[in-house]
Amino acid sequence: MPAPSILRDVFHALRAELGEEDTGITFDNGPLPLDRIDVMVYGAAAPLTATVFATVGMSVEPMAPRDGRAGGRAELRLVRQGAVEPRDQGLIARQLANLATYPWTVGRPLGWGETVSFDDDVPTFPGCRSVFLAGPWEYGQAGSIDTTTEPVRVINVVPISDAERTRALSARPEAFFSELLDARGVFAPPAAKG
Numbered sequence: 001m002p003a004p005s006i007l008r009d010v011f012h013a014l015r016a017e018l019g020e021e022d023t024g025i026t027f028d029n030g031p032l033p034l035d036r037i038d039v040m041v042y043g044a045a046a047p048l049t050a051t052v053f054a055t056v057g058m059s060v061e062p063m064a065p066r067d068g069r070a071g072g073r074a075e076l077r078l079v080r081q082g083a084v085e086p087r088d089q090g091l092i093a094r095q096l097a098n099l100a101t102y103p104w105t106v107g108r109p110l111g112w113g114e115t116v117s118f119d120d121d122v123p124t125f126p127g128c129r130s131v132f133l134a135g136p137w138e139y140g141q142a143g144s145i146d147t148t149t150e151p152v153r154v155i156n157v158v159p160i161s162d163a164e165r166t167r168a169l170s171a172r173p174e175a176f177f178s179e180l181l182d183a184r185g186v187f188a189p190p191a192a193k194g
Contacts, residue, residue, distance in 0.1 A: 022042060031105050
C-alpha cells in the first residue's frame with residue numbers, strides 16, 4: 001500500500017532540507033493510527049557537525065487536542081553533536097519512535113514547550129531522563145513542513161537533565177529554553193559537574 005500523501009510530502013521536505021538520509025529505521029505495528037514510524041538518520045559529515053534524527057509517520061493523523069493543548073500534526077527531530085555509532089542510532093531511533101506514539105498511547109498531544117520523562121536516559125545523553133520539546137530557535141529554522149494536506153509542526157526533542165527538568169517545570173517555556181541555550185550546547189549532553 002502506498003504511503004499517504006502527507007508522509008510523502010514530509011519525506012520529500014526532509015530530503016530537500018537535509019539531503020539524502022544515510023539510513024532509515026522502520027518500526028511497524030505501532031498503535032493505531034500509527035501503523036508505521038520511520039526514523040531517518042542524517043549522519044554527521046565531520047566530528048564538529050551533528051547527526052539528525054527525524055520521524056516520518058507521526059503526522060499520518062492529527063493529534064487530538066486536550067486540556068487546551070494543541071492537537072494538529074507533528075513530526076519529531078533530535079540533533080546529536082558529532083557522529084553516532086550504528087547501535088546508538090538504533091537506540092535513539094527507538095526512543096523517538098516511542099515518543100511519536102505518545103499522543104495515542106498516553107492520550108495527550110505533544111507540543112512546543114512541554115517536557116516528557118522516561119524511565120531511562122535518552123541514548124547517548126547520559127543523565128538526561130527527560131526531554132524538552134522545542135520549536136525553532138535559530139533564524140531560518142523550520143517550525144513546520146508544508147504539505148498538500150496541512151502544515152506539520154516540527155517538534156525538536158532536546159534531552160535535559162533532572163535539574164534542567166525541574167527548572168523547565170517551574171519557568172515559562174520560552175524563558176527556560178532561552179536559559180538552556182545560553183548555558184550549554186543543546187546538541188550534546190550537559191557536562192558532568194565534578
